[in-house]
Amino acid sequence: MINELLLDxxxxxxxxxxxPLLFSPEELNAVNARALVYKELLLGERSQREIAKIHNISIATITRGSNNLKSMSNIEKExxxxxxxRK
Incomplete structure (x- = not known):
């Protein structure tokens, strides 16, 4: 249902x-943090500790993101x- 809503x-x-109508502020922050972690990890320019320090994100969150990336298909990563x- 959410897919159809967003596509419209x-x-x-x-x-x-x-x-903000669909997600609480905490949920939106979590999604934004996840996207930021994925971006930083895909860029590969910083260590996980640097990412945590610069963006004030827990190492556990970054590790989960890293593990998720490892389990993704090449199509998903691309x-x-x-x-x-966006280059």
Missing amino acids: ISNKDDISLVL LLQTLLI
Whole structure:
């Protein structure tokens, strides 16, 4: 159901309005932190400890993100790279 809802949203402003209706502030922060961890890990420029210190994210959160990345298919990783690392 959420997939269909998000696919029906046509602009960035509407997404910014809808997400806080669907998720609590804590959930949104967790999703943002997860995306940031994935981005940093995919870039590969910093150690996990550096990422934790710079972004004030727990090592446990970063380790979970790293383990998730390791279990992803190449297609999933490429999609994340495309979405998170806009070059």
